[in-house]
Amino acid sequence: MGSLVAAKRVNGHLGVTEPISLSGPTEFDVIKTQELEKFLEDAGLYEKQDEAVSREEVLGRLDQIVKMWVKRISRAKGFNEQFVQEANAKIFTFGSYRLGVHGPGADIDTLCVGPKHATREEDFFTELHNMLAEMPEVTELHPVPDAHVPVMKFIFCGVSIDLLYAKLALWVIPEDLDISQDSILQNADEQTVRSLNGCRVTDHILRLVPSIQNFRTTLRCMRLWAKRRGVYSNVAGFLGGINWALLVARICQLYPNALSSMLVSRFFRVYSQWRWPNPVMLCEIEEGTLGLLVWDPRRNFKDRLHQMPIITPAYPCMNSSYNVSLSTLRVMTEEFQRGHELCEAMEASKAEWSTLFEPYPFFESYKNYLEIDITAANEDDLRKWKGWVESRLRILTLKIEKHTFGMLQCHPHPNNFSDKSKTFHCCYFMGLQRKQGVRVHDGGQFDIRATVEEFKQSVNMYTLWKPGMEIQVSHIKRRNIPPFVFPGGIKPLRPLKPARKPSKPIETNCGINGEKVSEVVPDEDDKQMYTQEISYSNGHLFEVSESLDSTSEARKRKQMEDASESNSDDAKRPFLHPNKSPESVRELEPLETGSVNQQPSEEAEELAIKNIFSSPTTAIADLPEELDEYELLKQDKCLEETGDDFPAGHTQTHNAQCEVISIGSVEELEPVELSAPSFSELPAATTQRRPLIRISFSSVTRETGRNA
Template sequence: MAANETRSWGVTPPISVAASSEREREITVSLMEELRRQNTFETEEESRRREIVLGRVAALVKKFVKEVSISKGLSETASNAAGGKIFTFGSYRLGVHGPGTDIDTVCVVPKHVSREDFFKVFEPMLCAMEGATEVSGVPDAFVPIIKAKISDIPMDLQIAPLGMSSIPEDLSLKDNNLLKNLDESIVRSINGTRLTDELLRLVPNVQVFRDALRCIKLWATRKAIYSNVNGYLGGVAWAMLVARICQLYPNAVAGAVVQRFFTIMSKWPWPDPVLLKQIEDGPLQVRVWNPKLYPSDRQHRMPIITPNYPSMCATHNVSASTLAILSEQIQNGADTVSKIIAGTTTWAELFSKHDFFHRYRNYIQVVALTRDPQLQMKWAGTVESRMRHLIMKLEFVDNLRLAHPFVKGFDRVVRCASEEEASAVLRGQPPSSPDAEGADGDAENAAAPHKVYLTAFFVGLAVRPKDPGDAGPRRLDVSFSITEFVKMVKGETFDEAKMGISLKHIRSTSLPDYVFDPGEREARVTGKRSKKSLGGKDGGADTPNKKPRLSTSSLTN
């Protein structure tokens, strides 16, 4: 490269190669101090524990491959040589994980080890592993997965059988030829690691990228917009966006990257999707975003395309509703960071908690129920993975401006006086005692002989404003959307004797206490409400004199 040429880290040259200003360096120092106050860095003890757990899981994967190999007729020698190897990806591999963060892991195995073996053989082995708890396989997910905690370290494990008879110790996943003739779900699993490695290769300064990404991840988590499964952006998409800003400002410090992230993202949509580099891999044709060649890509509302082969849209779950929510939060973030730069506020304001459970008058509560804690993890995972379909169905409801899904479920346990009451609760009826419901770790729950396990998910409903001249009440009929959603979720695996699902409309005043932090509900009632809201309680569509009539046909199955 000639001395007067500027290196291009992405598909376009940098916007600026200037060094950051003194003020930008100052806010970077205060940003890192706030991130430490917010407990985003794990301790050395937890880091060591993660390494030990990964070593134990790696050994278990080899044992699993050997057992399956022997069961399928391979010799003792061939079974020992079959190997098996784990690769991490996501926040842990990027180096931006914090306390309690799960480790995304893919188990790479030989071609004769199947996905069915993963759930029938490896999952029980994992359950029997010392220190393993909350082991739950979700084979029907978009990417089949086993969730577990091992020595209190949460892990998400996927399987990727390669077209090889054995897995060598020095295997690298960089070779594109490894992906030939693999089905899409396996490619997605492998690409987690491949993408993470590519992101680290494509940023000018890895430490600046990591510091800025920690900030954006914390902000997105606090604002309840960090969730790919619910139609927001997951870790991959947020990391790609931050990496792109780093490419555009290669000499910027972390605080400056964050400021420019919000400034640029508040102007979304960009003219083109976010691409980190132009990919040319010789004989292997790489799909880059082109709406003329790939009409399906035009359906993506916020296309962010992965840089490695095969390129994919990392944001295919984003809906009209979640895009509106993302846009609002990004604009709010831009306003806050501008105040931080000006010195009129601090980074702590950027990380303030969301107001999801205060901003709407109407909510839909979706409850997944079972009688068994292991089955509950699987069933709740299945329901959560389908929640985005409910949102898309609700978007067609007349008078509904948007459907706002919350990013996580709330786990509860109901103590019942008898088997009959437990069966009734499973069907959606309330328990006889108002104090019967509690958290799973409650001492009272531990002693209860008849239990029902439940996970509650919530969707906020923002109503459209009345058109000028409209008279009379409006009707918000979501019953068809709910009915279709229940049919889809139940599918072929639903067992009425063991599982239940309940959907109902609730007012904000009837929200359960467990969705609020201690003292939060009371403080909010006495405090001032913000008028800056997407159809919220004040200044939006759903104002007190314009309350709609809601029809949900509350369903229980």
């Protein structure tokens, strides 16, 4: 960490660029910050003192347990008594608890650091697991040893714990161990490096923000906003806690003297203009001396395909948001724009904080949804099955994007729902819509039956599968959304639409089971009218055809996409890293002259924000403008054929419906899957079996009322 302190002393600032503004708070900022803090307190984001004490006691007991555990396994392995007495393990915290932004009932992310002779598989996931299972105060113990970051989940005295394990190349773990030093990673396996990364990143963030208190208040605000607006979920392809912390920390660096209300406003101003996939970084990426892989799109093929890079500051620097897809990035970009508009309204005293935090009306925003239902035989099986399915849901989004060439967009809901009338049931939803602003040729169709089948097969390859674990994927229309997803189990009434000019009703063959229903075709002077026709067969979506949307949300999307297309030259820039040199930020200097309380104009601020993307640093210099198309397809095919989720020839049989699933290999679908497949690579079954879900985009003719 000495290098960070030295960098701040030499440059006079934290971060990879000069601050956008050094202005201090105005009287208005002070008032709005007080209002924000009151709003967050009323929202119940702060835990009570007795709960804080209980958490500390649980962590203390957990530390004692792992110390007993390491001594027990040391004795079992035949070490002498002196060594057994010196054997040690230590508990560290990270995530929201370490950052100081956790709320009542939140999980505590913890890391157990053990010596080199304490193995992960036999000792941590077996011996320590058995010790915890025998304790009456431990409930809902659920090990996940095969996860990207292996974890053991449980509830200890009412406190939810996520426990990771890191095995260091040390015979004895010192009590004053400093895991922020890079040397701690020496000879560590890949899973240990990932497990240590959470603690190391958290500590770096707290050292890289100018004001921890302002950072914490702003982060609490953004976490609440993201949850209310449905964009808080790393597993669903949005952003998780560490991602939001990094984004907020960068804003704190760019406005080091601002209070929380201004930081929230500038958060939306900056990220509504951010030209993704330019990365967000708190410090320069260091190569390090241990040879560990760092985020570098020049060298690593998969890094070039990341949609929204948010780079961790601790070595080895990684992209923490690799789960983000084109569809989820679109949703977040729209939410950033909405937040920016509302913050501007608040500055003009035309809106309140409560407006910013209004829940996103997910089940009113789309006309078509995918419903993914899962069931299990008992509660324990459902908890395991649900965790597995959740980890695979982003694959469905990515595959739909790939197989429809980005024309069909998915909006996954970050939460799950349960029908209380069914036992051991859980379901997830995805909103579906055609990509806005793109004309589709008449009769164009996208068959996603194979996509859904591939997804279901990959889910059914669960190594811990048991009878009763089932999954179903079906289409439902907005009017058929089940009531149990709404608060209180009551479906709200839709507001009446404003009256339009009378339009001529026509007949379309788009009804349930193929019967005709009346549809309204817009007049020529109302070209923005939105119509959508659905055809069903045996309860499954058969066709979807859409024209332009006239709702405010759709118009807003269209305007945003038109604006992004007008800046297509900028969008093609390859992962431009901010430059630290004074030349690259010379336009920023006039903002810092005079009194520190002088607020820069909005135009000057926007110019300063754009300059953040002005030129690449030497770390990612000379990245090619575009990848060779042949190389993309070749690498994509190679990655698909060498998927490492399951061994080749893996076969699993279950008796739920006497169905035998046999797959040569099932790939872990990374963002590489977004590249378009050649038609020759589509599964042969696509043309041999009746489609489950087929998406068709076509226009409706006024004369006949049928699809053109």
